Amino acid sequence: MKFGVVVFPGSNCDRDMQDALQNDLNKEVIMLWHKDKDLSMFSTEDCIVLPGGFSYGDYLRCGAIARFSPMMQSVIDFAKMGGKVLGVCNGFQILCESHLLPGVLLQNANQQFICKNVYISNNATGALKIPIAHGEGRYFANDAVLDELEKNNQVIFRYSDAAGLIDTQFNPNGAVRNIAGIRNKEGNVFGMMPHPERATSALLNNLDGKKVFEFLGLN
Amino acid sequence: MTYNVQIKVMPLKDLLDPQGKAVLGGLKNLGITSVEDVRVGKHITLQIEAASEAAARSVAEEASKKLLSNPVMEFFEIEFVN
């Protein structure tokens, strides 16, 4: 399984993602420039990653301008063919703006940028310690969409405590139903606010990020 | 009575507006090339209970000066809609 990491102007976790995938997960990684369109070197078994950062400065709305870049047109087509796509942080915002994932990411409830370790959980992984770093990470969708997400088991991570207890007091940004990450109905497009690529190195004393990639089938 | 007041807060004319600049770039990428300049500001609506329009205006001005705009970087315009 090969990875492509898209570099938008203003991406700043692109190199971190590359490092994590190449050095910590031993994957082949190809960096993709936003002005290019060519994804012919990838099959639908491969994965395109939209990394974190501030694409186009996150001006207007996070992800709104990046969505229209030439590479994103190809990524959208790739996803529709069933190719795997992972968006982390700003990448998640871009996926929502592109309508590859439902919902939207609003400004954090406390109206501040928040960077810290949080715990995220699901039934399969238990609680994982993963950093967040965002100003607009409060996931929101209307109840009908949320019910649909839950019905189809599309919520991949929720904010919890270290023991896996999911409760609003452990929700750093006010995300509806504690949602930290979701996937599409088909199960090939994933978006999450926390940064697994920041937790894959023993030197940083946190390897929980590897378990995120494993859970997503991206290992 | 209650006055509906709309306040437009914009970056000062001569000041760099990074947001406007990025949006302009985005429009160009989309092929909308005839746009020459973009500036992004805020639109704020207030409902003010006051005895007269003049009184409401002075409240709106005070609010705009003290909080809604930062005079070092922004100017504001007040408009009554009722």
Next chain:
Amino acid sequence: MDITVKTAEELRLTAEEFELIQQKLGRTPNFTELCAFSGMWSEHCSYKNSIKWLKTLPRSGGRMLVAAGEENAGLMDMGNGWGVVFKIESHNHPSAIEPFQGAATGVGGIQRDIFTMGARPIASLNSLRFGNITDKKTQRLLSGVVKGIGHYGNCFGVPTVGGEVYFEECYHTNPLVNAMSVGIMQANKMVSATAKGTGNPVIYVGSATGKDGIGGASFASANITEESAEELPAVQVGDPFQEKKLLEACLEVIETGAVVGMQDMGAAGIICSTAEMSAKGEVGMRIDLDKVPMRQKNMKAWELLLSESQERMLMVVEKGREQEVIDVFEKWDLSCSTIGEVTDDGLLKFYMHGELEAEIPAYELVLGGGAPQYTREYKEPAYFEKINAFDINNVTDINAADIKATAEQLIQIPNIASKRWVYTQYDSMVGAANASTNAPSDAAIVLAKGTDKALAVTVDCNSKYVFANPYVGGMIAVAEAARNIVCSGGEPLGVTNCLNFGNPYNPEVYYQFVKAVTGMGDACKKFNTPVTGGNVSFYNQNPEGPVYPTPTIGMVGVIDEFENRMTLDYKQAGDVIILLGKQQNDIASSEYLHKLKGVEYSPVPHFDLDKEFALQQFVANIIKEKLINSAHDLSEGGLLIALLEKGFNRDLGFEINATTDGIRNDAYWFGEAQSRVVVSCSKQQAEVLQQKAKAAGIAFTQLGTVTTDAITINNESWGSITVWKEKYDTAIEKLLK
């Protein structure tokens, strides 16, 4: 327009300086030329009132690769061909006027100093000082500055890994915002800020020039009064997105090998970058100002020369290779324009609409060239009398029964309490290289990716100590920074300093400056940490007087082998807790004395440079010999605060049995005498350590043991560590609600 002394004075030049300019040019300058001098001879660009003393600092030696002042920032040898570039700079006055943009552009400016040399910034730090935190104005400034730093740094994508925040009345009107950046590069790829090669094109890159911060260089050199706050329209707006593109493009363009020299445009924009690059290369430049990208219409020559629009760089490129450079900038959607060429006559000639607007020898404008250098008077400040009158016996000691209550108060003092509210607003982890997130240490540890090394970085200055005794306080600032690096397992490499003082024309202020610089210099020599550069910020004044003298020290150390990294927190219950360094009967200038007892004037805490050095050598050795599991130095709040802080990361408590041996209770637990470090280790290690300490002449006190949760001091139960942690973590948040 007639150019007279009055014009010069309006541009904040003195009559003598105007005279000097006329002499140097052999004629009366025109307005544009006078503006050029005004910008270049401002305090900010010329260091005219400080350079005499800055030259006394150790500016070479150690692992220094580029001597101080020669490039935009200092370059030091990390080994294996890698270099570390670092610098700290102030943005105090802009932040006082517009805290968000002021702080943001401060962060942006310092990053450019690093990447203009070809280094990739990997860590940011900052040192902030505000007035009383309960004051509404302070809260507005604090919130704006923190948001501004976050806005710029988070988007730019360099982690903010360390810093300090202090709250003291004297910073009420004039907060201090000092930003530091650290970058790494292959040392042989350094790009110099030098113009060379007659006929080589001069290329302008980045944002278009607007009327931003015009005269900002002069503005930075003037007292802030209520009026000047009103009169100055021009704040600079930072665009971190633009700067991020500029970073990537500059590093890419350097790889082409076509770049001869490069400098960022900061204070005094185009005039400063053209003058400094030309003077250094002993060349001139012919610049066509019409070709400068402009954001506004009808800009005048002097406005273009002085504008401080952000996110711009000037580079000199090998003739014939312009296209390679232009291609890279086009790839990044950055505008770039050839605005002139290098000449061999040493003259800066600026043309507009075909007319020669200004003609000045580059040499005459710059520091080290024609810019004036002054020797200022200084005299011992009158307030020293009050400091000398301090007598510890006039302060009632606390009873043993009150130690706990005092600790409870101290742990919640804003200067001591957790700065969590501040630092969680900064992206501290982008770059996936901050090794301190999950393993805290006294200095922040950042992996230098691409090498097998790590850096230990810190900023430190307790300005209250400097106020009490500028010479010793200056030494302590350096010593504390070195101690933090040593306690983290690093070897101190070098220093960058940000010297924040009041009005240099006030002899008492200048005394503080001279003595603090001398003290710093002496300490830097002792620790073999040369000063690689930095910045001087004068005129930090409130209506009531100057701020505390604040020579902020940014220090960088290297960790050659990552396994020698040391952390500050207790590791497991049962470990022995040991104090290294001698207890003193001293409460001078402590947070306890100042904030709880209300005594503002007291001497500097006990400090002996030789003993400090010996302690640091000892700690460095026992870390390498793997004799300890944690090390944390004592600073604000003294011993008890350090003991508590060591417990917070793993929720471990401690049991201490201490005999104070004739030392006052307050001095023993809360005194801030220097040169003390608390370590923890296993029982077996403790025995070896005791022998080693004895042999090395280091005071060794076994204080107690680490517990699973409970804190017990001299048999009194203090409750769970988690309760103390909650108080520590939330104190500032509660004050801001």
